[in-house]
């Protein structure tokens with residue numbers, strides 16, 4: 001496998017991309033609105049996760065502040081989309097810019113602090129942000145929250161009431177297409193950064209800061225750059241979450257959310273964009289899966305005589321999985337995915353189809 | 360390619376051929392610059408005396424202390440453009456600290472490091488910009504990356520794709536990526552690394568990893584190359600191959616080299632001049648001949664050998 005490729009590949013083969021595209025187009029027809037909304041939340045989380053993965057997985061900067069940037073994005077979108085009444089492109093871009101700007105403010109902390117210390121400072125950021133979200137009534141509606149019925153139209157296509165050739169679609173169907181198109185773009189942008197000069201510089205900073213500096217890599221630029229990209233994507237995720245939920249309250253942007261994002265990139269596999277998407281889907285869908293599967297189990301149902309609540313079971317399974325992944329498969333779902341792919345590729349019939357394009 | 364391999368196995372023969380003319384030229388300089396250096400100790404960085412000759416490395420009166428330990432004590436020397444200066448000395452003599460001062464990793468308490476007119480002491484980002492490349496004693500490779508990515512990072516300063524154009528994968532990003540991959544593949548060929556180009560560097564044997572780091576430094580197209588014990592821990596054959604690469608590089612790129620080594624074997628064959636450090640002090644400087652027979656040097660090394 002020493003073929004010298006003139007250009008770096010994306011981590012997905014053509015066949016995989018084709019299958020994903022087919023799934024993207026067909027899923028809204030095959031799945032119930034309930035499962036579509038699970039996937040929508042998964043896609044939104046994936047946008048935040050690929051960003052955090054660029055910061056933590058590729059640049060080596062641990063951040064517990066992700067929830068703050070999601071919240072900032074949600075309220076920016078609320079302001080621009082509801083208070084100002086501007087359409088989807090406007091609130092999406094505004095959220096990204098606001099998130100990026102906040103990231104540029106917080107990023108310099110990463111220049112002075114590393115590892116756990118950076119984690120603690122960013123933790124403080126979440127608490128501070130939650131306080132602001134609760135107090136800034138005009139923007140956030142205070143502790144009870146505010147409506148975020150955003151105008152979801154772009155170029156005359158309204159994703160809240162999508163109609164194509166006279167056929168109306170449900171909100172879940174249309175938002176699935178909207179969100180996963182954006183998830184695809186976000187993942188592609190991050191994968192592109194990773195496979196070119198800036199991404200290599202970030203990984204150099206992660207692996208050996210001094211050696212990176214000796215090559216002329218500006219540690220300042222790439223640490224802050226990674227913070228800006230990660231926060232901008234987090235804010236976009238927050239904006240979409242606000243848009244889909246149509247209501248947001250400060251308690252959503254909690255430390256728990258930050259930890260869930262870290263769990264996504266750990267379960268997915270640090271330093272893999274595919275992994276971050278898989279991790280987001282997994283962590284996002286897991287509670288719903290458990291809900292669904294536990295419906296018929298008598299000792300589990302939410303009744304008084306049940307042995308254990310569904311919520312508690314969720315937490316247990318969730319914690320167990322993180323521990324299992326950290327100990328048994330540190331490279332996460334991404335590694336399982338690669339193994340599955342090579343297994344399939346070894347099957348002769350599939351070989352011709354899954355072979356990557358080579359130069 | 361096969362031609363490269365042939366060249367490297369021939370190094371024993373080619374060493375003498377390439378080195379003799381160089382030595383003849385630099386012998387005179389040695390005397391004068393040494394005098395200048397010793398006079399300079401008191402007048403740090405005086406431009407009128409030393410002159411800011413482009414490409415000349417001028418280290419004067421460097422002193423570096425860690426608490427009570429004086430790692431470097433009034434160290435001065437110059438390296439003329441294209442010259443290979445070896446710095447040798449027993450373990451703990453201050454050789455690595457010297458490289459760290461030259462590249463701004465450590466900030467010396469006093470003294471200056473000039474490359475041409477640029478002051479390098481105490482300023483980390485500046486060395487790379489001034490055209491200085493270095494290797495580390497226990498290699499400074501990026502362990503999560505492949506050989507190819509490590510070599511491409513050597514091209515960082517010479518390329519320009521930023522975060523936005525990289526994300527868009529558009530225009531410059533694509534063309535630059537293609538060109539750089541071609542270029543770096545050529546360098547890998549030169550250092551016999553073509554077969555491991557897509558390997559993670561953690562999968563490589565020690566000797567190969569050191570060669571990757573050397574190749575990465577060369578990818579920077581440096582004016583000045585700083586090598587910290589490039590053959591430490593290597594067997595005879597690997598050492599000879601590395602010496603061959605070093606000779607190759609000097610011939611092709613005509614950069615100045617500061618070669619740090621613990622023992623004298625390699626150094627005596629390759630260096631134009633040698634500076635000997637012991638406990639942070641320059642105890643001898645001159646041609647390999649002069650240094651080899653210097654009683655102070657023999658003593659410093661005798662104390663260490665057994």
Ligand SMILES: Nc1ncnc2c1ncn2[C@@H]1O[C@H](COP(=O)(O)OP(=O)(O)O)[C@@H](O)[C@H]1O
Pocket residue numbers: 425428429430448449450451452453454455456457
């Ligand atoms: N970062 C540091 N902190 C404290 N002491 C150091 C540091 N780096 C080097 N030293 C000390 O400086 C002296 C020279 O070390 P070094 O430059 O590594 O020698 P060499 O490379 O010649 O073996 C040693 O006494 C070492 O303990």
Ligand SMILES: [Mg+2]
Pocket residue numbers: 454455456496
């Ligand atoms: Mg050393």
